[in-house]
Amino acid sequence: xxxxxxxxxxxxxxxxxxxxxxxxxxxxxxxxxxxxxxxxxxxxxxxxxxxxxxxxxxxxxxxxxxxxxxxxxxxxxxxxxxxxxxxxxxxxxxxxxxxxxxxxxxxxxxxxxxxxxxxxxxxxxxxxxxxxxxxxxxxxxxxxxxxxxxxxxxxxxxxxxxxxxxxxxxxxxxxxxxxxxxxxxxxxxxxxxxxxxxxxxxxxxxxxxxxxxxxxxxxxxxxxxxxxxxxxxxxxxxxxxxxxxxxxxxxxxxxxxxxxxxxxxxxxxxxxxxxxxxxxxxxxxxxxxxxxxxxxxxxxxxxxxxxxxxxxxxxxxxxxxxxxxxxxxxxxxxxxxxxxxxxxxxxxxxxxxxxxxxxxxxxxxxxxxxxxxxxxxxxxxxxxxxxxxxxxxxxxxxxxxxxxxxxxxxxxxxxxxxx
Numbered sequence: 001x002x003x004x005x006x007x008x009x010x011x012x013x014x015x016x017x018x019x020x021x022x023x024x025x026x027x028x029x030x031x032x033x034x035x036x037x038x039x040x041x042x043x044x045x046x047x048x049x050x051x052x053x054x055x056x057x058x059x060x061x062x063x064x065x066x067x068x069x070x071x072x073x074x075x076x077x078x079x080x081x082x083x084x085x086x087x088x089x090x091x092x093x094x095x096x097x098x099x100x101x102x103x104x105x106x107x108x109x110x111x112x113x114x115x116x117x118x119x120x121x122x123x124x125x126x127x128x129x130x131x132x133x134x135x136x137x138x139x140x141x142x143x144x145x146x147x148x149x150x151x152x153x154x155x156x157x158x159x160x161x162x163x164x165x166x167x168x169x170x171x172x173x174x175x176x177x178x179x180x181x182x183x184x185x186x187x188x189x190x191x192x193x194x195x196x197x198x199x200x201x202x203x204x205x206x207x208x209x210x211x212x213x214x215x216x217x218x219x220x221x222x223x224x225x226x227x228x229x230x231x232x233x234x235x236x237x238x239x240x241x242x243x244x245x246x247x248x249x250x251x252x253x254x255x256x257x258x259x260x261x262x263x264x265x266x267x268x269x270x271x272x273x274x275x276x277x278x279x280x281x282x283x284x285x286x287x288x289x290x291x292x293x294x295x296x297x298x299x300x301x302x303x304x305x306x307x308x309x310x311x312x313x314x315x316x317x318x319x320x321x322x323x324x325x326x327x328x329x330x331x332x333x334x335x336x337x338x339x340x341x342x343x344x345x346x347x348x349x350x351x352x353x354x355x356x357x358x359x360x361x362x363x364x365x366x367x368x369x370x371x372x373x374x375x376x377x378x379x380x381x382x383x384x385x386x387x388x389x390x391x392x393x394x395x396x397x398x399x400x401x402x403x404x405x406x407x408x409x410x411x412x413x414x415x416x417x418x419x
Contacts, residue, residue, distance in 0.1 A: 007186050008126050012135065014184035015119035016142045018078065021177030022115040023146025024154070025085040025108065026054065028170035030237050031154045032163040034244055034251055039163065044375070046098055048368015051237055053102045055361025057109030059354045062116070066350020069117035070205050070343060079181040081114035086174025093167040113353060117346040120333060122185060124345045136337070137276075140269035140329040144321070147236065147262035149173065155255035208344035212351065217410065218336050222352050224403035225331040226359030228292070230396035231299060232324050233360040235261065238367055238389075239302075245384045247307040257313055261321030268325020276330075284338070285404075285411040288330045292401040295323035299397050303390040331400075332356065335407075359396075366392060 029036075029051065036042050042050070069077060088108040092101065119139060127135045150170070158166040212218060235258065243254035268291075276284050298319035305312045333349050340348040367389060374385035 010184035011122050011126050011186060012139065014181050015078075015122050016139050016145070018082065018142075018177045018181040018185070019115045019119050019139070020142035020145035020149070021173050021180075022082055022085065022112055023143060024150050024170050025082070025089050025174040026112050027147060027150040027236065028089055028154055028167055029105070031150060031158055031240065031251075031255055032166050033238075033241055035158055035163040035166075041095065042098065042101075044372040045368045048364050048366075048372075050098075050102055050105050051364035051368070052361040053106040054109035054112070055233075055357045055364060057106035058113045059109075059357035059361060061110035061113030062353025062357060063350040065110075065114045066117040066346040066348070066353060067209060069114065069121055069346035070209065071202060073187055074118040074121055075181065075185040075187055077114055078118035078185065079178050081111040081118075082174055082181065083178045084108075084111045086171045086178065089167045089174060090171035093164040093171075095164065109357075113357075116333070116353060117349045120337060120349050121346050124337065134274045136334045137272045137274055137329050138270055140272070140325070140332070140334075141266045143328055144262045144265035144269060144325060147265065148259050151240075151255045151259035151262055155252060155259075159252050205343045208340075209347040212340050212344045212347050215339070217339070217407070218348065218351055219355075220403060220407060220410075221331060221336050222355035224400050224407065225327075225352050226355040227396045227400035227403065228295070228324075228327050228331050229356040229360040230363040231295065231393055231400065232328070233363055234367060234389075234393040234396070235299075235302070235320060235324075237364055238371070241371075242386065243313070245382070246386055247313070257317050260314060260317040261324065264318045264321030265325035265328070268322040269329045270325075272326040272329040272334075283411070284330045284335045285408045288327065288335065289401070289404045289408045291323045291326040291330075292397075292404045294319055295327060296394070296397045296401055298323060299394060303386075303393065327400075331404075363392075363396065 029047075033044075033047050036047065037044060065077075065081075085108050088104050088111075092104060096104065119142075120136070123135050123139055153173075154166050154169055157169045239258045239261075240251065240254040243249045243257055244251060249257065272284075272287070272291075276287050298316050301312055301316035302320065305316070331352075333352055336348045336352050337345050370389045370392065371384060371386070374388060376383050376385075
């Protein structure tokens with residue numbers, strides 16, 4: 001193996017493991033929600049506001065940091081961002097007041113947003129267009145690795161030691177990610193860039209970023225991704241809560257069911273880029289449309305099949321994980337990055353991320369209020385009516401599918417005009 005091959009391998013593992021540990025610092029609160037509510041520390045609506053603070057901070061940060069990441073040393077940018085996320089998780093274990101909690105979780109969201117652009121820029125620069133979809137698919141498994149660690153390890157810590165130790169365990173894993181990124185992530189400079197002055201480089205990047213902003217289909221992809229993220233984070237943010245409150249599972253069993261979707265999401269993400277590269281010659285539109293339909297079906301199983309059907313819940317999480325794994329890879333960036341110039345990969349991810357996480361933040365606010373607004377206390381025990389929330393989550397998945405159908409038709413028409 002040559003030095004360059006070893007460096008590429010190191011870069012891949014740095015962004016994959018590193019970004020997975022970003023997710024641990026982001027999703028920690030999702031495992032802690034029921035314990036926090038039961039402890040009387042925060043209400044469901046307050047948790048919804050806190051969750052939305054991360055998403056809105058992430059949405060704005062994704063746009064700004066995406067454009068910034070095209071222009072800076074991604075090794076230091078990514079490691080510094082993860083360090084701050086780990087520190088935020090550690091501070092939250094101190095039981096800070098609600099308003100401070102909201103601000104800190106928004107700060108976490110802002111710095112979380114640097115992870116994906118830095119990762120994709122590194123992959124795009126080091127691997128180019130030759131098999132980029134395959135490597136992007138492998139890297140996208142980092143989402144699911146982080147989710148699986150959170151829903152298994154953090155849930156175990158919370159069950160054994162309480163929600164405050166859950167935050168501390170997430171912080172520790174974030175610090176591990178910082179070390180990995182600093183050791184393995186190396187900067188890349190193309191031959192063209194080596195012959196350009198710094199001013200010329202920045203001017204060229206700005207020109208390519210403006211080109212991305214003026215591409216309509218990227219904005220349609222961003223909107224479809226936004227609705228998909230509503231459905232994705234409906235399950236990630238409230239799935240454990242739903243399984244506990246509606247279907248009577250313990251926190252450990254509820255977290256285990258959600259972790260199934262994360263594990264199978266790894267299969268979806270890893271296979272998505274490889275299958276679309278090899279079987280569809282880089283065309284992602286048909287595969288994205290079919291998996292979006294699968295995602296809608298899995299949500300219907302999850303939400304409308306009553307308690308007592310454990311194997312149906314497992315099947316729902318398997319299908320949800322597979323479909324979301326593919327859609328995170330495709331809608332979450334790959335389809336847009338495919339049509340964007342290398343110099344503007346970060347900006348492209350910024351546009352997609354802004355729409356995705358603004359929608360996810362809106363989902364968390366609406367979900368929190370709908371859940372708490374339909375709660376009644378019976379003999380001191382909370383009873384929830386999830387009828388409205390089901391329709392909200394299903395509508396989001398349906399809207400994403402409808403936009404993907406449009407994208408598929410648009411791609412077919414464009415292909416015909418080229419013949």
